[in-house]
Amino acid sequence: MTITTTDTGLGSHHVIEEPESRTFRVRRTAMTSQDVFEAERERIFAHTWLYLGHESEIPDKGDYVRRPVGGRPLFMVRGAKTGEVNVFHNTCTHRGAAICRADKGSQKVFQCFYHAWTFDSEGELKGVPGEDAYVDEIDRAGLALQKVRTESYRGFVFVTFDPEIEDLTTYLAGARQYLDYVVDAMNGEVEVVPGTNEYGFDANWKLLVENSIDGYHASSTHDTYFKYLQTLGTDLSIGVSGVTKDLGNGHAVLEYRAPWGRPVASWEPLFGEDSKEEIAQLKADLVEKHGPEKAEMMTEINRNLLIYPNLVINDIMAVTVRTLVPTAPDRVEVTAWEIAPKGELPQLRQRRLDSFLTFLGPGGFATPDDLEALESCQQGFSSGGVEWNDISRGMGRAAQATDEEQMRAFWRRWRDQLDTTN
Amino acid sequence: MTTITRENAATVTRAEVEDFLYQEAALLDEWDLPTWLDLFTEDAIYQVPCNDDPTGAGDRSLMLIDDNRLRLASRVERLGSRKAHREYPHSNLRHFISNVRILEQDSEVLKITCSMLVGRFRANRETWYCARADYDLLLSGGAFRIRRKRVALDMTTLRHSSDVAIIL
Numbered sequence: 001m002t003i004t005t006t007d008t009g010l011g012s013h014h015v016i017e018e019p020e021s022r023t024f025r026v027r028r029t030a031m032t033s034q035d036v037f038e039a040e041r042e043r044i045f046a047h048t049w050l051y052l053g054h055e056s057e058i059p060d061k062g063d064y065v066r067r068p069v070g071g072r073p074l075f076m077v078r079g080a081k082t083g084e085v086n087v088f089h090n091t092c093t094h095r096g097a098a099i100c101r102a103d104k105g106s107q108k109v110f111q112c113f114y115h116a117w118t119f120d121s122e123g124e125l126k127g128v129p130g131e132d133a134y135v136d137e138i139d140r141a142g143l144a145l146q147k148v149r150t151e152s153y154r155g156f157v158f159v160t161f162d163p164e165i166e167d168l169t170t171y172l173a174g175a176r177q178y179l180d181y182v183v184d185a186m187n188g189e190v191e192v193v194p195g196t197n198e199y200g201f202d203a204n205w206k207l208l209v210e211n212s213i214d215g216y217h218a219s220s221t222h223d224t225y226f227k228y229l230q231t232l233g234t235d236l237s238i239g240v241s242g243v244t245k246d247l248g249n250g251h252a253v254l255e256y257r258a259p260w261g262r263p264v265a266s267w268e269p270l271f272g273e274d275s276k277e278e279i280a281q282l283k284a285d286l287v288e289k290h291g292p293e294k295a296e297m298m299t300e301i302n303r304n305l306l307i308y309p310n311l312v313i314n315d316i317m318a319v320t321v322r323t324l325v326p327t328a329p330d331r332v333e334v335t336a337w338e339i340a341p342k343g344e345l346p347q348l349r350q351r352r353l354d355s356f357l358t359f360l361g362p363g364g365f366a367t368p369d370d371l372e373a374l375e376s377c378q379q380g381f382s383s384g385g386v387e388w389n390d391i392s393r394g395m396g397r398a399a400q401a402t403d404e405e406q407m408r409a410f411w412r413r414w415r416d417q418l419d420t421t422n
Numbered sequence: 423m424t425t426i427t428r429e430n431a432a433t434v435t436r437a438e439v440e441d442f443l444y445q446e447a448a449l450l451d452e453w454d455l456p457t458w459l460d461l462f463t464e465d466a467i468y469q470v471p472c473n474d475d476p477t478g479a480g481d482r483s484l485m486l487i488d489d490n491r492l493r494l495a496s497r498v499e500r501l502g503s504r505k506a507h508r509e510y511p512h513s514n515l516r517h518f519i520s521n522v523r524i525l526e527q528d529s530e531v532l533k534i535t536c537s538m539l540v541g542r543f544r545a546n547r548e549t550w551y552c553a554r555a556d557y558d559l560l561l562s563g564g565a566f567r568i569r570r571k572r573v574a575l576d577m578t579t580l581r582h583s584s585d586v587a588i589i590l
């Protein structure tokens with residue numbers, strides 16, 4: 001479908017905010033239109049920082065992981081000479097074949113299987129079979145593997161396809177402090193747990209952005225999960241209370257107190273009596289190091305953090321890192337990892353693993369129901385009889401955990417980026 | 423359920439194991455999950471590792487499913503409710519079991535492996551899961567009990583199947 005935007009930009013055509021009447025609406029074609037999907041690729045995904053992976057995934061020289069980012073095939077390798085994290089477009093500079101052909105591993109030399117050119121882990125072109133056929137000397141520098149602009153913040157590696165945009169730290173704005181909570185609570189020793197969740201479903205990616213930071217749907221959609229928690233002995237009577245915030249640049253957070261414990265220094269009976277003391281010690285250490293206020297934030301408060309446009313970090317019973325990549329207006333691919341402190345007590349690690357897979361995993365007691373909800377929204381959009389989604393909840397008041405201010409933060413940034421025509 | 427007249431698991435034949443696996447499959451296909459749950463021992467585990475980590479263990483890897491008996495009972499209860507939205511109404515399921523092999527057996531326990539293909543059909547969507555399944559079966563009182571069921575998926579990701587909200 002073609003969208004005519006004569007007097008407004010593509011973003012403003014889809015997002016209408018009216019503070020006087022406290023309404024915020026998103027036109028449903030934002031989730032269905034091919035034009036919007038293509039504009040997102042060009043105006044958002046090519047001009048933001050996108051999460052690729054964690055430095056701890058490639059601890060040693062030559063270690064690599066291969067994965068697409070924003071739909072482009074990349075690989076990240078720790079350079080054998082410099083020890084730096086290099087990210088390359090995963091395509092041979094000769095005629096295009098994939099250079100890195102496994103999802104992870106370790107090697108210092110990458111040989112293209114097509115005509116056997118070789119590159120080292122810094123991207124330099126090393127070997128060209130039959131090089132004397134190039135009558136003038138071959139342009140080795142020009143034919144090196146193409147680097148992607150890469151920066152990392154406290155171990156989280158991001159890339160961008162825009163050479164012009166601000167540095168990563170500035171880009172992260174208010175979200176930086178929340179990454180600090182995660183990393184400091186793990187004493188800076190973060191590892192990615194083996195095992196990746198890679199799934200997909202038939203809905204627009206922005207529905208999953210909304211869902212990942214939506215406190216309003218929890219009790220209605222996830223009734224069976226809360227039942228399960230009760231079976232385990234969790235007392236749900238205190239309920240969930242908190243706030244939602246705009247963190248700038250489209251980043252947003254939902255943060256709340258909840259009845260369940262946290263493996264970082266908030267004990268509950270499920271963790272077992274034998275871990276009570278260690279958890280108290282962990283907490284005492286954090287209080288000493290960071291002061292009571294920050295320690296309280298790190299240990300007692302749960303949060304669902306959105307780093308615009310497509311990274312979600314849930315810092316709850318377990319810490320999850322997930323990216324959402326659109327492949328069509330009505331299709332999204334999710335990749336999720338679990339991060340945890342290195343050298344954690346086995347019983348705490350076990351609780352963390354259990355929490356992740358029972359709540360957030362695609363075989364768990366909650367995520368499948370989210371997928372069902374989002375696919376049913378997407379199907380509902382095709383009715384065409386209803387033009388707008390309403391995202392006004394909590395407008396005009398200090399936004400609470402079940403309000404929608406955090407989603408409005410995302411949509412405002414989305415609107416502004418889609419209005420640009422770079 | 424299959425009644426095995428033998429006392430000693432060491433003499434159980436593949437055909438008897440197959441009968442048992444077929445009956446388990448039928449219970450799953452018929453969504454008779456409470457009866458299915460009764461096949462499991464109190465110390466049973468049911469696991470599905472992540473696609474990229476087929477040998478992962480539940481105490482150090484993220485898994486797709488890592489149920490002890492308590493969690494398995496919660497899963498059965500959840501799937502029986504109208505609030506497991508992804509499976510309400512239930513999918514049509516068909517479990518195919520083949521290539522059954524007895525890997526080890528002694529007087530009490532059999533280690534079994536087989537190939538498994540599960541079709542899942544719901545709301546105009548069709549999903550196939552292809553896997554290797556490993557079982558530890560206990561023979562007691564003339565019946566098999568499952569002590570361990572581990573289903574390692576052959577698909578490299580869940581991109582197409584999207585979830586494992588059913589029991590494989």
Ligand code: FES
Pocket residue numbers: 092093094095096097112113114115116117
């Ligand atoms: S495409 Fe890589 S060597 Fe030719």
Ligand SMILES: [Fe+2]
Pocket residue numbers: 211217218221222366370
């Ligand atoms: Fe949810």
